[in-house]
Amino acid sequence: MSFEIHVTGHPRELVETTVPGLAASLIASGITAGDASLWGPAAEAEASHRLGWVQAVSVSRPLVPEIEALRAEFVSRGLTRFVLAGMGGSSLAPEVITQTAGVPLVILDSTSPGQVLAAIDGDAEAGGLEQTVLVVSSKSGSTVETDSAKRAFEAAYRDLGIDPAERIVVVTDPGSPLEQSARADGYRVFTADPTVGGRYSALTAFGLVPAGLAGVDIGELLDEAEATLLEVAIDSPDNPALVLAAAIAGGDPRRDKLGLITDGSYIVGLPDWIEQLVAESTGKDGTGILPVVLLPVSPELESAPADLQIVRFVDSLANFHLFEHHPGEILISGSLGAQFIVWEYATAIAGRMLGIDPFDQPDVESAKTATRGLLDARPEPTPPAFVLDGVEVRASDPALTASGTLAGVLDALWAQLPPDGYVAIQAYVNRLELPQLAGLRELVAADAGRPTTFGWGPRFLHSTGQYQKGGPATGVFLQITERTDVDVEIPGRPFTFGQLIAAQAAGDAAVLADHGRPVVTLTLTDPQLDVVALFEAAQ
Template sequence: MSVDIRLSGHVREVVEETLPGLVDSLVASGITAGDADLWGPEAAPEAAQRLGWVQAVSVSRPLVPEIETLRDVLRADGVTRIVLAGMGGSSLAPEVIARTSGVPLVILDSTAPEQVLAAIDGDTTDALARTALVVSSKSGSTIETDSAKRAFEAAFRDLGIDPATRIVVVTDPGSPLEESSRADGYTVFTADPTVGGRYSALTAFGLVPTGLAGVDLNELLDEAEATLLEVAIDDVRNPALVLAAAIAGGSPRRDKLGLVSDGTHMVGLPDWIEQLVAESTGKDGTGILPVVLLPVSPEVDTVPEDLQIVRFVDDVHHDHLFEQHQGEVLVSGSLGAQFVVWEYATAIAGRMLGINPFDQPDVESAKTATRALLNARPEPAPAAFVEDGVEVRVSDPGLAASGTVAGVLDALWARVPADGYVSIQAYVDRIGLEHLQGLRELVAADSGRPTTFGWGPRFLHSTGQYHKGGPANGVFLQILQRTDVDVEIPGRPFTFGELIEAQAAGDASVLSQHGRPVVTLTLTDAQADVLPLFEAAQ
């Protein structure tokens, strides 16, 4: 098997009970054959337009020489640095591909002004002169990606560089972005329009930026191809059927999925799986909530009854490892094979949950709220109080009754149902405040519940769907950063700083309208001192 899975304890029993029904339903061969009726009559029209990922390997093969030729042309022109502007599936898959391959690729999936500047300026004085930008967007209307494109175009022109020689576009055929880019003389790659963003790892969206950065694309596609026959067969040994049974089977079902990288050669795979699973299944009041964990996370030390752990290792047959992690799913395999198996397994899990795994009905609400705030430009709601340079805002005045950050957090944890979760959302400079991610571990220990961490606005294109469409059992902690740094967006009446503020406020308002408790902590110190947050969460 190109992907090995080893089970023990309760999850082994769940899979043994579930697999026969999945085999009898012919779901694996049905997906391979493009059967859009597998998810019911309501989902069929959408599914009929969203199964192109099954053929991604063969469709993408002809792209490889084109990408390699362009890479050689860019290198001859002195380009040694590739920046990718994209959101959701357009950035998460390229990030894990590049990191696993050890190839440098700058990811710009944020509207934080400091992060935008870092992507443009790099860490050397000649970085921009050595840079090419890949703009990835199915429609071209994604506000974050469009804003990044505008900023880079202006920066290239200021340096005397024609943007047409340094900007590469990946989009759907016939999109407004394709039309405008071709008119501007940009190099354009079109992807299969029957592949949704989160299933696009092995399409032009995953391959163009990573190939230009130096990844061996043929090796990646070979890895994926090696597992295609395995996932297509209706057999109990099919790794996709086994994985789907493990993450979506059982009664009661463990609806939270702990993803642990433990000595695997793959870097960042759980972040890609998080979007794939959360956005595909989190709707109609149900879903599977992925929780990206460390081997030493509180949820691993004391596993909640509603959490199923999947551990990524390089050898599932290591008996000592197997004995050490009873009740878990151990997974090993190449990155390309993992992409294929998880895509199949997620689509199968959607069928098991009775939902359409290819739509994202609740993602647009936060975008609509953001646009409204950018148009109206209201003054920010007054803070409930300020402590140590941290402004505190709450969706419910009762959350702020204590008058302290620590008290507010305790009040928020008290709102978590017995089967609930905590979501931390950091609308900050991911590069400068990367250590803020460590807050997840403290919150998980303090709240006693599975805790997710998302960089805003990236997660809006990922777990944001689950937050609104999944079970109503989450509480939300937003962390914002106020600095003196800002960046204009050419041709727009708002800046990057105003955009990220509106995105946070828009999402908070939508969550509140859905009855979700929200606490917003804004760091007003120019040095972005996060120590008070860590102290409050202990």
């Protein structure tokens, strides 16, 4: 089998009591047949044009030789460095595909000026802009982060006397503004199936074009997925998608936090892709499943919150003694292509179990609207409540900053946590310069005593951002921003990348506060030094 799942304890009980009903409802075969009525009348209009991912393997087959031929052409011209400008589903699937294959692909899914410059300039080992091909991926063709990156690269190419049409490949939906402008500019364009939502697009042109151009054997990836299609399409208690959906979305009370651990699996970064798929698909109408990406030694495994269900990815289920050490967990093994298929089916099935539409994202636009408003108005930054050790402190509620210390502010934020709450860390910084900041998650999880998520901004806005606003109102939010002298103009726009990322952070904080979510914003004025004070406070 290309996908194996084994559950014990509590999730096993859920599977035994829930899967027979799911099989009897014919939901698996219904999804395969494109039945848009499965999620109720309110969701039917959206679902009717969002089920194309079920046919993605067969639809995408003709792309393989076309992508491989284009790669060969680029390599023959000495173009061996590939950069992907995309957000959310346009970047997360190519990232896990290329990381798992060990193939280099630069992912630009940030508006941090330093990251933009690094993506443009390259390095001595991988090559510079002269050896670089840019893939621009956007379904709508109007994503501000992707459009801004495209504009910056175009200007940089022209500065070197290079025609951007020789170096830029576009992936978008047919008829989008991006397709129209790209064809007018002479760019190579791949159009994807418009009936596939971004987070379900791993096996469409959005996942395959950047990965294939970078050098991944995408034909093999489609073979892996195809080998699983029959398993997920049948209405049987053995269907792995039904088993997975029952284990993650069943129960009363339901374990609505999903801890994702890679523990020996050859697949690199899969939990980050699952995080977007599950959080954005289910986090709405006050309900949802919150994925929490964990390490094998994360604090949540010791504290074992009652509302946290662990999913552990391993290379093989042959060693059944593992189950004795991980009672009550969901153990999963499978190829990457199989993982894509099973998780997409299981997420759609979980949406039906939760009574929500798994294909819309009603709260994502609110942060975009707030960002646009701030870029138009350009208000003066809100003065900090206080500055300590180079860190400016702001909060949605003055009571959170009353202590006057960083540790006191964090303690006050944790005190706002309900018994079933979670902490969300949002890092709007240059993650190439501050990769150690991701380690803050472990300290905060231990200090707060609750499941903790970590997201690089603005990347997470296209992922867990939906859950944070539309899901249960149980989160508290720690936002980290930075001051930097580095900035990059965005050609044709009245704002810079520095102004854009600042507006995105401030806009999201404002929307969260409007939703009644407690927010603390810590701004590092000297990031490399101030991060030390932040780690000390979190301990």
